[in-house]
Amino acid sequence: MEIPYQIFGSESSIDLDVCFFVDDLGTIQENHETIKVYIEKSEFNSGKKVNxxxxxxxxxxxxxxxxxxxxxLNNAxxxxxxxxxxKFERRICRKVERNLDARIERCLRSLVSYFTRTLYRVEAKTALRGNTGDKIMFLDSIQLNRVEDFGKNGxxxxxxxxxxxxxGITLALLESVELYTKESILDYYPDLKNYLGREKQDSKVLQAYIEKFIELMKKRNYETERSN
Structure with a gap:
């Protein structure tokens, strides 16, 4: 019996994003093994890397x-x-309320992690071990145009x-707008087009987006600390 799954994400993605539906989850190692077996059994034959x-x-x-x-994941x-x-009928019947704090923390952690193989590696690893404020401070200190090599991060x-x-998806969610594809981000933030299309290395616009995000995070963090 074939395991039910859904393909999701951007239409134009160079990878194939797939979610298999299971009765329960195992350990991290067991889940990795399960995914490997399910991918082999499903035989997507798309020529794309399967995530x-x-x-x-x-x-x-x-x-x-x-x-x-x-x-x-549910809403995506x-x-x-x-x-x-x-190949299979829709399993997800409705959207759920988004957890904005979790999305922010995931974005912060992701952004910081990209610098763990750069000249900022020591500071990045320290920030990852720290709290939300530490990650905000780290991102506030970096300049993209100084980084010419991200190492194994890509x-x-x-x-x-x-x-x-x-x-894109985090800034939009801060405005109560949910975006789940490259195409929807481009509609909302058209000046990110070249970055999302892997066409541009000039960092000026992307640096401005990081700075906008950091300013919002500083304000949010300050207001949270005051309310406590």
Whole structure:
């Protein structure tokens, strides 16, 4: 019996994002092995690299997932089902309320992690071990134009694309707008086009987006500390 799954995410993605639906999750190692077996059994034959996840669905929404936040995965699956030729019927029946704090923390951690193989490696690793304020301070101190090599984290254009994607979906969510594809981010932030298309290495616009995000985070962090 073939394991049910859904393809999701951007139509134009160079990878194939897939979520397999399972009855329960195992350990991290068991989940990795499960994904490997399921990919082999499914035989996608798309020529694309498959990025797979596992999720448990109850009452039409994701109860738990192997990778990422359940609310974000749930809504991404719901919103992008129609963008791909699907083999199985829709499993996700409705959207759920987003956890903004979790999305912010994931964005901060992702952005900082891209610099762990650069001249900022020591500061980046220290920030990752720290709290939200430490990550904000680190990002406030970096200049993209100083980084010519991101090491094993990817090429400059690949990392810029990832940074642009993280910033796009997070900045939009701060405005109560949910974006789940490159195309939707481009509609909302058209000046990120070259980064999302892996076409541009000039960092000026992307640096401005980082600075905008950091200013919002400083204000948010300050207001949170005051309320406590």
């Amino acid at each position: 797979a996840n596992l999720a448990v669905v109850q009452n039409g929404i994701i109860e738990s997932s192997f990778k990422g936040a359940e609310d974000e 699956l719901f919103e992008t089902y129609h963008l791909h030729a699907q 090429s400059v254009t690949e990392v810029y694309k990832s940074i642009a994607f993280q910033l």
